[in-house]
Amino acid sequence: MLYNEGTTSTLIWDILQGSSSKLLSASDLNPNPNSTTWSHIIITVKGTTMKLYKNGILAGNKTDGHEPNVLTRSQHWLGRSSNSSSSYFGGTIVFVKMWHNVELTRADVSSLYTTLPHLCEAGQHNPSGGESAGSCEVCPAGKFSDFGSQECVSCPAGKFSPSSAATSCLECDEGSVSSSDGSVECSDCTPGTYVDHKGGRECMSCATGKHSAEHKSSACSDCLAGTHSSYVGSSECEECPPMTFSTYGSEMCSACGPGSISDPGSATCTQCPEGKSVKLTNDDKGWGTVGL
Numbered sequence: 001m002l003y004n005e006g007t008t009s010t011l012i013w014d015i016l017q018g019s020s021s022k023l024l025s026a027s028d029l030n031p032n033p034n035s036t037t038w039s040h041i042i043i044t045v046k047g048t049t050m051k052l053y054k055n056g057i058l059a060g061n062k063t064d065g066h067e068p069n070v071l072t073r074s075q076h077w078l079g080r081s082s083n084s085s086s087s088y089f090g091g092t093i094v095f096v097k098m099w100h101n102v103e104l105t106r107a108d109v110s111s112l113y114t115t116l117p118h119l120c121e122a123g124q125h126n127p128s129g130g131e132s133a134g135s136c137e138v139c140p141a142g143k144f145s146d147f148g149s150q151e152c153v154s155c156p157a158g159k160f161s162p163s164s165a166a167t168s169c170l171e172c173d174e175g176s177v178s179s180s181d182g183s184v185e186c187s188d189c190t191p192g193t194y195v196d197h198k199g200g201r202e203c204m205s206c207a208t209g210k211h212s213a214e215h216k217s218s219a220c221s222d223c224l225a226g227t228h229s230s231y232v233g234s235s236e237c238e239e240c241p242p243m244t245f246s247t248y249g250s251e252m253c254s255a256c257g258p259g260s261i262s263d264p265g266s267a268t269c270t271q272c273p274e275g276k277s278v279k280l281t282n283d284d285k286g287w288g289t290v291g292l
Contacts, residue, residue, distance in 0.1 A: 173216075206229075
């Protein structure tokens with residue numbers, strides 16, 4: 001394990017063999033977490049000799065250490081230990097590399113430190129691992145990167161970046177979505193669909209009894225009394241025919257009861273006056289006309 005001693009700047013390298021622990025510590029090795037200074041740390045072990053290097057220089061040496069046991073592990077931890085009570089590393093780890101059955105010499109360590117890939121600004125990346133600022137390339141639209149990245153990351157579905165050199169992605173507004181990674185813009189929901197939250201990945205269809213008439217809807221509206229929508233994903237509500245009615249948010253129109261009538265688009269039916277009866281006739285519009 002490689003960790004700080006409490007809240008101090010002392011870095012500790014701890015090799016466990018069962019309950020037996022061998023510690024190598026070096027003070028003033030880890031800078032303030034709020035600092036932008038990077039540290040290049042290399043640790044080696046061969047037999048009983050443990051070494052710790054910072055920025056190409058030997059910072060700690062222990063001659064009565066031991067090598068770790070050879071184990072098949074289900075998990076390896078970076079940034080914290082396997083102990084659930086331990087806290088996470090308060091900083092950024094850019095590069096991690098391991099050598100197996102090879103002890104790096106001082107010359108190896110120095111060479112590795114002096115040939116580090118250039119750390120590019122956020123919004124850029126260093127795909128070739130070059131050592132100069134000229135190795136940095138701008139991330140294209142639809143992608144972003146943090147400081148020191150070697151690769152740009154595609155914006156996840158529900159987010160987008162409309163321009164190059166993005167350091168983060170934007171969430172799609174309510175009523176719009178991006179359904180795939182790497183989007184440069186969000187698509188508006190079409191009439192009959194909606195999305196009621198930011199960062200949407202898929203527009204949802206309006207339920208029966210509801211509709212959305214506009215593009216980029218964040219909600220569906222209930223059909224007014226006297227209208228209905230019988231289908232999922234309706235962009236408008238249909239008027240109830242004569243001799244039927246509907247209440248607010250109806251998916252179907254209901255027939256008027258015996259002895260009552262209604263005009264097209266009615267919210268209620270009207271009882272026939274005493275001594276009158278209902279008679280339906282057909283006209284050229286293809287639906288019945290109410291007569292008394």
